[in-house]
Amino acid sequence: MTKQHANWSPYDNNGGTCVAIAGSDYCVIAADTRMSTGYSILTRDYSKIHKLADKAVLSSSGFQADVKALQKVLKSRHLVYQHQHNKQMSCPAMAQLLSNTLYFKRFFPYYAFNVLGGLDEQGKGCVFTYDAVGSYEKVGYSAQGSGSTLIMPFLDNQLKSPSPLLLPAQDAITPLSEPEAVDLVKTVFASATERDIYTGDKLEIMILKADGIRTEVMDLRKD
Amino acid sequence: MFRNQYDTDVTTWSPTGRLFQVEYAMEAVKQGSAAIGLRSRSHVVLACVNKAQSELSSHQKKIFKVDDHIGVAIAGLTADGRVLSRYMRSEAINHSFTYESPLPVGRLVVHLADKAQVCTQRSWKRPYGVGLLVGGLDESGAHLYYNCPSGNYFEYQAFAIGSRSQAAKTYLERRFESFGDSSKEDLIKDAILAVRETLQGETLKSSLCTVSVLGVGEPFHFLDQETIQKVIDTFEKVPEEEEGEAGEGEAEAAPAEQGGDGGGAGDQDVAPMEM
Numbered sequence: 001m002t003k004q005h006a007n008w009s010p011y012d013n014n015g016g017t018c019v020a021i022a023g024s025d026y027c028v029i030a031a032d033t034r035m036s037t038g039y040s041i042l043t044r045d046y047s048k049i050h051k052l053a054d055k056a057v058l059s060s061s062g063f064q065a066d067v068k069a070l071q072k073v074l075k076s077r078h079l080v081y082q083h084q085h086n087k088q089m090s091c092p093a094m095a096q097l098l099s100n101t102l103y104f105k106r107f108f109p110y111y112a113f114n115v116l117g118g119l120d121e122q123g124k125g126c127v128f129t130y131d132a133v134g135s136y137e138k139v140g141y142s143a144q145g146s147g148s149t150l151i152m153p154f155l156d157n158q159l160k161s162p163s164p165l166l167l168p169a170q171d172a173i174t175p176l177s178e179p180e181a182v183d184l185v186k187t188v189f190a191s192a193t194e195r196d197i198y199t200g201d202k203l204e205i206m207i208l209k210a211d212g213i214r215t216e217v218m219d220l221r222k223d
Numbered sequence: 224m225f226r227n228q229y230d231t232d233v234t235t236w237s238p239t240g241r242l243f244q245v246e247y248a249m250e251a252v253k254q255g256s257a258a259i260g261l262r263s264r265s266h267v268v269l270a271c272v273n274k275a276q277s278e279l280s281s282h283q284k285k286i287f288k289v290d291d292h293i294g295v296a297i298a299g300l301t302a303d304g305r306v307l308s309r310y311m312r313s314e315a316i317n318h319s320f321t322y323e324s325p326l327p328v329g330r331l332v333v334h335l336a337d338k339a340q341v342c343t344q345r346s347w348k349r350p351y352g353v354g355l356l357v358g359g360l361d362e363s364g365a366h367l368y369y370n371c372p373s374g375n376y377f378e379y380q381a382f383a384i385g386s387r388s389q390a391a392k393t394y395l396e397r398r399f400e401s402f403g404d405s406s407k408e409d410l411i412k413d414a415i416l417a418v419r420e421t422l423q424g425e426t427l428k429s430s431l432c433t434v435s436v437l438g439v440g441e442p443f444h445f446l447d448q449e450t451i452q453k454v455i456d457t458f459e460k461v462p463e464e465e466e467g468e469a470g471e472g473e474a475e476a477a478p479a480e481q482g483g484d485g486g487g488a489g490d491q492d493v494a495p496m497e498m
Contacts, residue, residue, distance in 0.1 A: 076316050083288070083312050 004072040010064050011111045012037055016048055017196030019148030019185055020117035021126030021159070023142050026178045026209045029117040030185045031059045032147075032193070032220060035200040038186035042061070044201035046223065051213065053078055056094040056118040057206055063111035070110045073101055078149040079216060091118030102134030109133050112146040123210050125173060140172025147192035148154030154188055178207060186218055193220045232348045241455040245343050245348060246461030248372035251352035252429055255298035257421040258285060258390050259396065260356040261381035261414055262367040263405040267358035269296040270414040272385075272421055286435050287472055291442035292325045293359035294435050298385035299372075300352035307351060311335065328359035332368040332376045340374030354384045360437060383417060390420040407438060408454075411446070427455055 015036040023141060031048040033131050034041060048073050049059045058066040058074070077097060081089050089097070102110055105211060114130040129142035141159050143151040160172050193200045200223070205216040207214045229235050230243035237243060243399035250372045252431045258271040273282035286296045287308040295311060297304030314334055335355065342348045355370040369384065381399045382390035394417050402410065414434060427450040437443040 072320055076320050079316050079319075080312070083309075 013062060014064045015146045016061040017143065017151065017192055017199045018048055018061050018115045018117045018146035019143045019188060020059065020127040020141065021181045022117065022127045022173050022180055023176060023178055024125065024173055026121055026207060027117040027119060027125035027127065028181045028185055029057045029059050029203060030189065030203060030205040032189060032199045033204055034198065035198050036198050047204055049204055049206050052094055053088045055208065056089065056091040056116060056206060058110045058114060058116050060114045062113045066110040067112045070112050074098065089119050091126050092120055092153060098130065099134040099136045100133065101175060104132065106133050115142050115144050118208055119210065137187045140174055147196040150195055151188045155221065158184060159210050163221065181205065189220060228393055230425050233343055234345060234350060242343060245373045248350035250353050252299040252354035252372065252384055253386065255385045256383035257345065257383060257391060257412055258298045258356055259383045259391050259417045260296060260297040260367045261410055262356050263360065263410050264366045265365055266365055266407045266436060267360065267365050268357060268410045268434065268436050269294050269358050270418050270432055270434045271296050272418055273431055280455055286433055288443045290325060290363065292437060293328060293331065293357065294437055294443045296356040298354050303351045303353040304355065307335065307353065307355060320447040325361060325362040328357065328368065329367045332357050332370055335370050336374050336376045339370065339372060343374055356382060356384060356454060358437065362440065365438065387421040387423060390423060391417040407436065411436065412454055416450065427459055437448045
């Protein structure tokens with residue numbers, strides 16, 4: 001008598017890719033706007049980028065219903081923080097909060113693959129990359145989602161991450177200028193769109209700097 | 224109010240049908256420093272008097288942001304007020320989370336009132352010793368409510384609570400009929416004038432009062448000292464300036480803004496207004 005397996009799954013994968021790159025005084029967070037299920041497209045116009053605080057922006061691929069729920073929880077927790085501390089959460093603080101929130105559901109996880117980008121307390125760009133249950137790391141750049149396997153090797157090649165085994169620890173903040181980083185993002189997404197069926201339609205880019213947030217939208221292949 | 228044998232327990236009725244502990248809790252509200260609220264059709268202003276214990280200490284926080292669209296001013300036991308503010312913030316956040324829309328003010332005050340009522344019917348509790356002026360904006364317009372320790376709540380066009388609040392109430396009673404159509408600036412001015420009434424002769428300075436505003440298209444925020452001082456200057460003659468400063472009596476009598484502008488434009492006769 002074999003074990004009976006569920007005839008439905010609480011999860012679905014809505015596809016899509018998210019990328020973030022940290023610079024010396026900026027952070028670029030980008031994601032495509034295609035939302036799919038199976039081999040169908042649900043919409044070509046869905047934003048996967050969400051501003052959590054003035055200096056922290058979250059981009060998540062995976063199951064968008066879980067992503068939405070996760071964003072709501074973080075937004076409420078941020079409000080509580082603001083009431084208690086009279087200021088916005090910093091990006092590193094938000095990074096820890098996100099990790100804790102994800103682990104809280106260790107045994108029924110949020111099916112969300114997150115990249116958190118923003119500016120740290122010194123105004124330098126920072127990117128945090130996560131798995132579904134909250135394991136996270138501060139990095140100079142990251143890609144998550146269906147196109148991440150196509151994009152990450154290329155970013156490794158271009159942004160030359162120093163070995164994490166070297167001491168003293170060097171952070172991988174790219175010396176690239178902001179326009180160069182935005183251009184790199186557009187290039188990687190154009191390439192990923194070619195070979196990943198779940199990535200395409202439009203590319204949304206958010207650029208975070210000390211004086212504010214700027215958004216750019218670029219068209220991608222729609223096939 | 225005199226001590227009697229029915230006032231020890233909040234769960235003991237007096238023969239005349241009163242709960243003395245609850246009434247004593249309302250007395251605590253009257254002892255706190257004044258808090259004032261007024262509303263127009265589109266805005267709500269909350270103001271309070273900041274009295275520090277001594278020159279060395281900072282003053283107590285008496286106005287709290289509950290959400291972008293709701294603020295609360297308290298009078299009485301400020302510790303109780305702080306705890307209730309935290310409860311209100313939590314209610315607002317939970318409502319927002321569940322319904323993706325701002326908590327209507329009327330619902331919030333009912334939750335608060337029910338919470339207060341519980342403390343009047345449990346022998347191991349005591350009533351909250353704080354009165355709350357809850358001001359907020361929702362789909363049905365701008366509202367101002369007063370929540371008592373008794374668990375009652377009332378809606379007001381304008382109200383004042385705390386010590387010497389009667390003076391402010393008298394001022395507000397004279398003027399409240401015009402508040403509905405008041406501009407934001409006029410409403411703020413009336414609030415500060417009402418605060419002045421409670422000071423009873425003491426010079427009104429911006430350091431003595433805290434003012435907060437919320438309204439249509441304007442989330443809850445505090446006014447900074449400079450803005451408050453500018454409003455005070457429009458109606459208050461500053462006594463120290465009349466005595467000193469090159470004896471330019473005519474310049475001092477004019478409103479502060481004109482004096483400041485005149486000084487800047489190279490008019491050497493006008494002494495600069497130092498605050």
